[in-house]
Amino acid sequence: xxxxxxxxxxxxxxxxxxxxxxxxxxxxxxxxxxxxxxxxxxxxxxxxxxxxxxxxxxxxxxxxxxxxxxxxxxxxxxxxxxxxxxxxxxxxxxxxxxxxxxxxxxxxxxx
Numbered sequence: 338x339x340x341x342x343x344x345x346x347x348x349x350x351x352x353x354x355x356x357x358x359x360x361x362x363x364x365x366x367x368x369x370x371x372x373x374x375x376x377x378x379x380x381x382x383x384x385x386x387x388x389x390x391x392x393x394x395x396x397x398x399x400x401x402x403x404x405x406x407x408x409x410x411x412x413x414x415x416x417x418x419x420x421x422x423x424x425x426x427x428x429x430x431x432x433x434x435x436x437x438x439x440x441x442x443x444x445x446x447x448x
Contacts, residue, residue, distance in 0.1 A: 338379060347373040349416050354384050357411050361404060366393035368401075371429040375422065382422040385429035387436075394428055401426045 338346075350373045358368050367389040374383040388397045401408075405424050412421050 338375075343375060343379070346379055346418070347375060349418075350382055350384070350412065350422075353412050353415055354386075354408065356415075357404075357408050358386075358401070361407070362397075362400065366390060366397055368397050371432045379422050380420065382424050384424060384426045385432070386426065387429050387432050391433075398426065398428060 351370050354370045354373070358370070362368060368386055369388075370384060370386045372385045374385065376382070384401075386397070386401070388394045405426065409421055409424060412418070
């Protein structure tokens with residue numbers, strides 16, 4: 338898979354994951370899809386996301402994990418892909434760390 342095709346596939350899956358969660362979640366928390374990682378020639382994909390407030394992370398992870406089959410069907414209906422990957426989801430710890438660093442830098446600047 339070329340880099341351009343892989344990047345386009347990631348962007349399509351990120352957009353569809355965002356749309357799916359907007360439609361299906363109960364909106365008690367803000368879930369942001371931060372990135373998608375592809376593995377094994379795009380036969381597997383990991384969707385990374387952040388949740389605000391942070392105390393809702395586990396509930397959001399459990400919800401999205403329970404709904405992965407529905408999400409895969411949603412992708413099949415809304416994307417023209419020859420092969421829809423199998424999905425897994427995870428909290429984007431890297432993004433959380435970047436946000437904390439930014440917060441600390443702002444605090445230091447304000448002192």
